[in-house]
Amino acid sequence: MSDASAMPEKAREVLDLLLAGNQRYIPGAYRHPHQSPERRSEISEGQHPIAAVLTCSDSRVSPELIFDRGLGDLFEVRVAGNALGDLGLGSLEFAAAHLDVPLLIVLGHSKCGAMIGAAAGGEHEGHIGSVVAALRPALDEVQGHPGDLVDNAARANARRVARELRESEPLISELVAVGRTAVVAAYYDIDTGGVEILE
Ligand SMILES: [Zn+2]
Numbered sequence: 001m002s003d004a005s006a007m008p009e010k011a012r013e014v015l016d017l018l019l020a021g022n023q024r025y026i027p028g029a030y031r032h033p034h035q036s037p038e039r040r041s042e043i044s045e046g047q048h049p050i051a052a053v054l055t056c057s058d059s060r061v062s063p064e065l066i067f068d069r070g071l072g073d074l075f076e077v078r079v080a081g082n083a084l085g086d087l088g089l090g091s092l093e094f095a096a097a098h099l100d101v102p103l104l105i106v107l108g109h110s111k112c113g114a115m116i117g118a119a120a121g122g123e124h125e126g127h128i129g130s131v132v133a134a135l136r137p138a139l140d141e142v143q144g145h146p147g148d149l150v151d152n153a154a155r156a157n158a159r160r161v162a163r164e165l166r167e168s169e170p171l172i173s174e175l176v177a178v179g180r181t182a183v184v185a186a187y188y189d190i191d192t193g194g195v196e197i198l199e
Contacts, residue, residue, distance in 0.1 A: 010102040011182035021068035026193040034070025043072035052095035055107040081114035083134035108158030109188040158185040
């Protein structure tokens with residue numbers, strides 16, 4: 001979905017709702033919806049999230065806070081650097097195909113520690129190298145571009161992962177083709193709190 005105005009109506013509505021929540025979050029004018037004990041019982045028999053979010057594990061990037069939402073609203077996959085692996089893809093497929101989520105958001109962010117580590121290069125102990133390897137293509141893509149390498153790469157990575165999701169077969173590409181779900185890439189600024197839609 002490279003043209004946001006061409007998004008299916010339901011996806012557009014959800015995106016507008018989330019961006020409105022982000023506008024409240026930026027100045028601290030939260031409503032904290034859906035965080036009461038009543039909401040907890042309301043959704044105890046089943047979930048009907050309005051969107052799925054693939055974002056970084058970074059403790060500063062909490063989707064419910066950033067979008068001023070609450071329990072049962074967002075189906076989340078969080079992995080360092082919001083990289084897309086098989087388990088994450090399967091989880092997002094479940095959200096799109098079985099929970100009928102009309103919108104999948106890939107949310108990268110500024111000052112991403114995983115991207116900083118990947119940009120620094122060198123050896124990484126344990127399984128950290130797998131995260132770094134997943135982020136390398138985005139870093140290579142923006143090498144030599146003007147501006148901050150890490151933030152440029154985080155944007156490029158969100159775009160790349162969103163494209164990968166849109167094209168992933170057999171489930172999500174089909175749901176996107178029939179307009180049942182849409183995939184957007186977005187970028188969260190740790191300092192301002194703002195979420196920018198990339199594509
Ligand atoms: Zn990060």
